[in-house]
Amino acid sequence: MDAITHTASGSVEETLDRLKQSIASKGLTLFTVVEHDVAAETAGLSMPPAKVVIFGSPAAGTPLMIAAPLLALDLPLRILIWQDASGRTRVSYGDPGELQRRHGLTDEQAAPLRATEAIAGALV
Numbered sequence: 037m038d039a040i041t042h043t044a045s046g047s048v049e050e051t052l053d054r055l056k057q058s059i060a061s062k063g064l065t066l067f068t069v070v071e072h073d074v075a076a077e078t079a080g081l082s083m084p085p086a087k088v089v090i091f092g093s094p095a096a097g098t099p100l101m102i103a104a105p106l107l108a109l110d111l112p113l114r115i116l117i118w119q120d121a122s123g124r125t126r127v128s129y130g131d132p133g134e135l136q137r138r139h140g141l142t143d144e145q146a147a148p149l150r151a152t153e154a155i156a157g158a159l160v
Contacts, residue, residue, distance in 0.1 A: 038131040040153075042160045043124050044117070048085035051117050051125050051159050058155050059091045066091050067112055084119040091115075096148035104139040113152050117159075127156045 044051045052069070059066050070088040092112030101108045116128040129152040136146035 038134045039128045040131055040156075041126050041128040042156060044127045044159045046125060048087060048117050048119050048125050051127065052087050052089070054159055055089055055115060055117065055155065058158055059089070062151070062155070064091050064093050064151070065112075084121075086116065086118040089115045089117065093148065093151075100139075100141065100145060100148065103145060104141060107135070107139045107141075110135055110139075113149070115152060115156055127159050129153075129156050 046054070056066060056069075067090040070090065072086040072088065073083050076083045090112050091114075097111045101111060110130065114129065116126075118126050118128070120126050132146060132149040132153060135141075135149050136143075141149075
């Protein structure tokens with residue numbers, strides 16, 4: 037998977053809070069937040085903060101999965117918020133153009149996949 041990464045302003049937790057607010061304000065569904073760093077700690081390991089936010093719109097995603105069933109492996113949408121080795125907060129997500137090509141979607145069909153670009157872009 038090709039990933040797009042930006043540097044965010046604020047800490048991982050602050051960026052996570054802003055992302056949750058953005059998802060809610062756009063009427064999208066926040067399915068869950070996978071806290072890899074917390075899971076590592078419960079296993080007796082440590083790692084820098086890393087949170088995967090899983091979100092989407094069943095109304096937008098369902099027609100796409102009907103058109104391209106294997107797209108269900110890539111949906112719901114995900115954004116990773118993480119801290120790099122220098123302490124910067126980073127925001128990463130899968131390239132929507134790659135998803136479009138891989139699943140043979142038209143530009144119109146792929147439009148909902150671009151939500152990650154707009155939402156992540158607001159975090160930088």
